[in-house]
Amino acid sequence: xxxxxxxxxxxxxxxxxxxxxxxxxxxxxxxxxxxxxxxxxxxxxxxxxxxxxxxxxxxxxxxxxxxxxxxxxxxxxxxxxxxxxxxxxxxxxxxxxxxxxxxxxxxxxxxxxxxxxxxxxxxxxxxxxxxxxxxxxxxxxxxxxxxxxxxxxxxxxxxxxxxxxxxxxxxxxxxxxxxxxxxxxxxxxxxxxxxxxxxxxxxxxxxxxxxxxxxxxxxxxxxxxxxxxxxxxxxxxxxxxxxxxxxxxxxxxxxxxxxxxxxxxxxxxxxxxxxxxxxxxxxxxxxx
Amino acid sequence: xxxxxxxxxxxxxxxxxxxxxxxxxxxxxxxxxxxxxxxxxxxxxxxxxxxxxxxxxxxxxxxxxxxxxxxxxxxxxxxxxxxxxxxxxxxxxxxxxxxxxxxxxxxxxxxxxxxxxxxxxxxxxxxxxxxxxxxxxxxxxxxxxxxxxxxxxxxxxxxxxxxxxxxxxxxxxxxxxxxxxxxxxxxxxxxxxxxxxxxxxxxxxxxxxxxxxxxxxxxxxxxxxxxxxxxxxxxxxxxxxxxxxxxxxxxxxxxxxxxxxxxxxxxxxxxxxxxxxxxxxxxxxxxxxxxxxxxxxxxxxxxxxxxxxxxxxxxxxxxxx
Numbered sequence: 001x002x003x004x005x006x007x008x009x010x011x012x013x014x015x016x017x018x019x020x021x022x023x024x025x026x027x028x029x030x031x032x033x034x035x036x037x038x039x040x041x042x043x044x045x046x047x048x049x050x051x052x053x054x055x056x057x058x059x060x061x062x063x064x065x066x067x068x069x070x071x072x073x074x075x076x077x078x079x080x081x082x083x084x085x086x087x088x089x090x091x092x093x094x095x096x097x098x099x100x101x102x103x104x105x106x107x108x109x110x111x112x113x114x115x116x117x118x119x120x121x122x123x124x125x126x127x128x129x130x131x132x133x134x135x136x137x138x139x140x141x142x143x144x145x146x147x148x149x150x151x152x153x154x155x156x157x158x159x160x161x162x163x164x165x166x167x168x169x170x171x172x173x174x175x176x177x178x179x180x181x182x183x184x185x186x187x188x189x190x191x192x193x194x195x196x197x198x199x200x201x202x203x204x205x206x207x208x209x210x211x212x213x214x215x216x217x218x219x220x221x222x223x224x225x226x227x228x229x230x231x232x233x234x235x236x237x238x239x240x241x242x243x244x245x246x247x248x249x250x251x252x253x254x255x256x257x258x259x260x261x262x263x264x265x266x267x268x269x270x271x272x273x274x275x276x277x278x279x280x281x282x283x284x285x286x287x288x
Numbered sequence: 289x290x291x292x293x294x295x296x297x298x299x300x301x302x303x304x305x306x307x308x309x310x311x312x313x314x315x316x317x318x319x320x321x322x323x324x325x326x327x328x329x330x331x332x333x334x335x336x337x338x339x340x341x342x343x344x345x346x347x348x349x350x351x352x353x354x355x356x357x358x359x360x361x362x363x364x365x366x367x368x369x370x371x372x373x374x375x376x377x378x379x380x381x382x383x384x385x386x387x388x389x390x391x392x393x394x395x396x397x398x399x400x401x402x403x404x405x406x407x408x409x410x411x412x413x414x415x416x417x418x419x420x421x422x423x424x425x426x427x428x429x430x431x432x433x434x435x436x437x438x439x440x441x442x443x444x445x446x447x448x449x450x451x452x453x454x455x456x457x458x459x460x461x462x463x464x465x466x467x468x469x470x471x472x473x474x475x476x477x478x479x480x481x482x483x484x485x486x487x488x489x490x491x492x493x494x495x496x497x498x499x500x501x502x503x504x505x506x507x508x509x510x511x512x513x514x515x516x517x518x519x520x521x522x523x524x525x526x527x528x529x530x531x532x533x534x535x536x537x538x539x540x541x542x543x544x545x546x547x548x549x550x551x552x553x554x555x556x557x558x559x560x561x562x563x564x565x566x567x568x569x570x571x572x573x574x575x576x577x578x579x580x581x582x583x584x585x586x587x588x589x590x591x592x593x594x595x596x597x598x599x600x601x602x603x604x605x606x607x608x609x
Contacts (some may be wrong), residue, residue: 008361010292022292024361044334050329076331077290077338083588162547162580187334187586247461258327258371267395 004028006061007232015073017095022077023070023097025104026061033064034273037098038223039118039125040072043151043186043195045252049115051259052251056113065273066105070097083182083189087121087197094125098132109133111273116252117141120201126210133215138268139247142228144201151185204231211226213240215272217265219247246266290342295393297357304361305354305390306330307397308345310608316350318606319400320429323387323414324353325584327374329360332408333584336591340406343595348608349508350398356386359510375438378410379523389416395424402426402606409434409550409583411573413526416540419531427606428533428540429598432583434550435558436521501605517557536574541574541601543594545581574601 007027012020019270038053040046057067071078072093076087098110112135114122126132141147159166168176173183174195182189214236218229235240246268249260278287291307310316322337327400330353330464341351356363363559366374374382391403404427405415412430419425420444534540542559544551561571576597602608 010361012290046546047331047333048327048359053328072353082335126426158582161582182588184587187584189588254371256370256372258374259366 002108004030004062004064006058013070013097015093017073019073019079020181021070021073021079021093021097023068023100024057024068025101025240026057026067027105028061028064028066030064032066032105032107033102034066034109034111035065035105036065036067036111036113036273037067037094037101038067039094039114039122040069040075040116041113041114041116041252043117043152043188044104044254046075048254049252052262053115053135055259055262056269057250057265060270061077063270065177066101067103069073081189083191083194085180086191087124087196087201091120091124091128094121095129097131098125102131111136113269115139117144117147119142120203120240123203123208123210123214125255126212127208130211132210132212134215134216135210136215136272138217138265138269139219139250139252140203140216142203142232148195148199153187155184186200199276204228204235208239210239215269216241216243217247218243218245218267219250220245242272247249289462293352293354293393293397295389296555297389299357299364299385301363301531303354303357303363303386304330305352305389305393306341308341308353310348310350310393310528312348315349315459316398316400316422318348318402318404318602318608319350319352319394319398320344320404320495320517321387321390321394322353323361323383323418324356324410325407325411326378327359327366327371330355333381334586334591336408336594337496340595340598344598344602347599347602348398349602350394352390352394354386354390356383363411370440370497372438375410376396376440378475379413379434379437380525381414381417383414384418386419387414387423387500390410391418391424404606408432408585415524416529416581417531419538420532425533425538429543429587430540431540431544431594432526432542432548432550433526435517435523435552435554436519437523439521446513479557516561519557521541522557527558530569534569539570539574539605540547541576541598543597544575544577545583545585545590546577547581548581551577560584 007029009025011023011025013023014020030209031110038057040053041049053069057069070092070093072085074080075084078284079186094112101107102110112122112125112132114135115138116165119137122135123137123140126135147243152173155173156170159168176183177192177195182191216229220258229243233243247265249255249262251260251262289309290505293307294302295305295307297303322330322341325332337353344351355362357368358375369377392479394400394403403425405419405425406429407415408431408436411431415428416430416433420427516522542554544554559575563573563575569589578585578590578593581593585591585594
């Protein structure tokens with residue numbers, strides 16, 4: 001199928017809090033087949049994977065889908081500061097963006113695509129917005145506590161560089177947050193509510209209240225726990241979840257080869273989007 | 289007021305940017321163009337560029353952050369190279385043309401009379417290289433500028449003559465023990481086997497001992513060469529750009545993060561040679577060390593300190609009004 005001409009439109013979307021979210025919409029020249037809302041990961045993973053998200057949006061829109069990418073409040077070029085945000089505020093931003101996209105395109109069908117923490121947030125958003133037809137999760141974080149603890153360890157490592165010793169242990173950092181201060185995780189200021197909400201998230205223990213279809217794409221190697229993914233699927237047995245282990249380059253990390261080719265990832269996502277009933281299969285076959 | 293913008297570069301690619309224009313009703317007289325670091329997009333690490341742009345815009349400056357071709361939301365694509373090679377290309381001026389095209393866009397879309405280039409790390413090198421050859425640029429703000437070229441495996445992969453006349457194969461074809469060598473020391477051990485002619489040849493190739501020619505009459509003794517650095521990876525493009533910019537009487541602010549190796553290399557390989565007491569370039573240059581900052585000035589405290597350094601410097605040399 002020939003690629004369609006695509007119009008890329010940047011805009012600021014106003015939320016209920018009268019804050020602006022920076023968005024980019026990719027619209028094909030013909031009425032779109034469906035709408036896709038891309039949900040960013042957090043912290044530096046957002047920076048490292050930025051171009052991959054851009055390439056995905058351009059790829060999907062050239063196939064006839066309207067795609068919207070946006071920055072959460074407190075991130076990117078949206079209003080606000082990171083320390084003013086929480087998990088809930090980001091879910092609210094996704095719902096706002098989805099609502100806008102639906103209205104702008106008169107679209108009945110919206111899919112969410114999320115990477116890492118963005119995938120987690122997309123799943124949470126699908127619990128509230130039951131008109132989300134499906135969620136595509138790229139290497140979703142299913143248990144956030146380990147992820148946040150790894151970021152805390154980075155903070156401690158940076159203390160060793162700065163002060164030649166640990167001034168604030170993990171417990172001391174947590175104590176600072178509980179006192180109302182923020183702590184720096186990868187250079188981003190995190191407050192108590194954000195930390196508490198994130199560390200409490202465990203999608204392997206409680207079923208999602210969502211009826212949408214889900215595609216989970218995980219890395220080929222053991223970058224993500226197979227057990228966690230299996231537990232997530234088991235606890236959400238009432239949902240239609242497809243799992244495929246095919247991500248071969250962890251593009252959200254700072255890689256020696258930047259901007260790796262991820263066409264296989266886009267194609268797998270779009271194939272499922274076109275026909276989620278025809279499961280891709282759980283054989284973990286890698287696309288070259 | 290923040291406005292997303294698009295403009296075409298000389299190669300026909302649309303480049304994406306964010307223009308921050310003051311809302312005070314006065315046309316801005318000073319513009320600041322922020323040059324991306326590495327191949328990260330225009331918001332900068334930990335949103336540094338966006339936050340600084342907003343703060344400077346509130347002070348009355350027009351600021352633009354933009355993505356060069358192949359980066360962020362701009363068209364085009366990067367060469368299929370490793371990150372180290374991308375950095376090396378940037379340090380050699382890869383983004384110079386896009387920056388100069390962005391300068392043109394900035395000046396066309398604001399009543400700015402003066403333009404400052406701003407950059408972190410690779411963005412700093414890009415800024416000084418682009419600014420040195422552009423009369424429209426009046427000042428530079430350079431954060432964590434690397435004065436050495438990125439170390440890339442291919443640099444050491446060219447064939448060498450061993451001390452016994454044995455030809456050492458390029459790194460990629462080297463025996464497994466060399467391929468697995470991950471320390472610079474291992475490569476140094478190999479290099480020590482080179483014969484004297486090869487050593488001299490390599491120094492010549494890398495411009496090993498960079499000499500800054502001081503204009504007659506400005507250093508006391510006419511035509512006296514000033515030795516800057518003997519480091520084989522010293523970036524002489526940076527040096528020449530510095531010379532070109534500073535000798536035109538334009539101002540440069542170097543902002544160095546305390547907890548970053550690049551700051552100490554800057555001091556030892558450049559500052560201690562070029563910006564000594566009595567140097568004709570000292571009056572054009574300010575150097576500030578931000579205590580507690582890492583390479584990206586990550587964290588709200590470091591970002592605020594950067595703003596606290598930049599604000600008075602701008603007010604002194606290029607006030608908004």
